[in-house]
Amino acid sequence: MKRTQMMLLPLLLSFVLLAPVASATGPRVTTTLFSAHENEIHTVDFPPYVSTDVVDGGSVSEIVRTALMAAGIDADLSIHPLKRMVNYYLLQENALAVMGRHLHFSDVQRKALIIIPVMVMEEQYIYYKPQHPDGLNLDSDHLKQLVYGSHQDEDVSRFTAAGCTVKYGNTMSLLKQLRRGDVDFIEVPPLTIEWLLDRYMADEKEQFVSLPDVVDNEVLYMIFNRKHAAGEDAAARFKQALAAMVKDGRYGTILDKYLGAEHGKLYLRRLESFSAGQGL
Template identity: 20%
Template sequence: MKVSVVLLCVSLLLQPFVLQSETLQLASSNYYPHYAEDLPQQGAVSEVVRQAFLAQGITIQINFMPFARALRQSQHADYIGLVAAWYDDERAQNFYYSQPLYANQIVFFKRKSQAVSYRDFADLSAQGLRLGLVQGYLQPQGLLQSQPNLVQVATDEQAFLMLAKGRVDLVPADKLNGLYLLDHKLPQYAAQLDWLTPALELRPMYLLLSKQDPRSELLIQQFNSGLTMLRQSGQYQQILQTLLPPEH
């Protein structure tokens, strides 16, 4: 019995060092300006995740691909997890969620020339307003249940292009994501669009690690400890200030 206890203690002591000796393979999509392959440091979210793991002596490599593929392969533990995603009960069955990284401010974008007011989501449907939604994205609670007039597209850029051309009336999107797309991808339409206040919701992003990988439960604890260290040292806030663009 004593030998077994000793071996168990040794195993527990060695486990973190085994994890630290490996480079973790994480999957990610491009979600400007928060994380993307061609952004400095691959974006603020990527850098927060990278530095939180480094604070625990763990290195990572981020592999970029379309979101649906990144989610699927992470769930199957082809990659140990996703750099960032929003919370969803179905996803939580397959992933460990970290502490929140930071929140996306979800707003309705619209054309400046069109006055829009509504009392609730059902009012949008009653007015016949058309919404441009990106396939696969989680939407604010109650929006889809109100049965709005939906036009589904594959990318954020397509949704904003349809909004600018009058093919839809509203696009729910992260405010910084929308502003980045208008500044960098669709600058010819930037002056035509703005957003409604107040925000629909603040939606936190999280690191997700696959429950199919036996390392994940310990790793999510180590990541959370590293994230706390970043916040306490001031490095977390410095990363956000350096890598996120200012709001307009």
């Protein structure tokens, strides 16, 4: 009994210490797994766009918080290390919303969701030079001999159709798999690779090589839950607020702050082009 009381005491103390944070007003960024706030928005750590290791949570975090505040939506933005945790909160706990990429929902699940694009990112293929000193050849004859490193729920149909083997992991684990030779190449936004290598593998940064061509555009979405009592109304207000930010320049100003004016304009144009193509 004494052992149980000693184990519970730190947990109870943490709830007491966190209580003022949970009752604060305005959108917040947190890594907590428990919140007293009924409006939860969950996302996965994805530096430098969304991360507690980046000032103010990163560019996308600030864009989302600004849109939420403009829409009058009081919500917690909780950042998790694993995508399956985010999916759990959306599909099992009926959270207000989640934010993520590489969407993989069934037709039935999609009917309960409202999906809004927030940012469009370019992606490039990355390989580890010591494993491929002569470069990486991705023609059809070579693909069937290679292993592709994929993120969870990423569309890998073009690789499997070519006979390529697929292994899975988050971005950091995929970089380690590249170094070990467990996978031959991965597909990631260049800014994410640069941030992770600078932080965790600076001595080996030059060994990770990006193929020059942009191979894909990856979209980061806000996904509102119709099963949440406030889901549909919050989605409509958030979408309107985000569109206003793009139109009046606040969206671009935030991108310039984090990414520089040149990169900011490219991201803004990609979002506008994608939204127009989707009829949004």
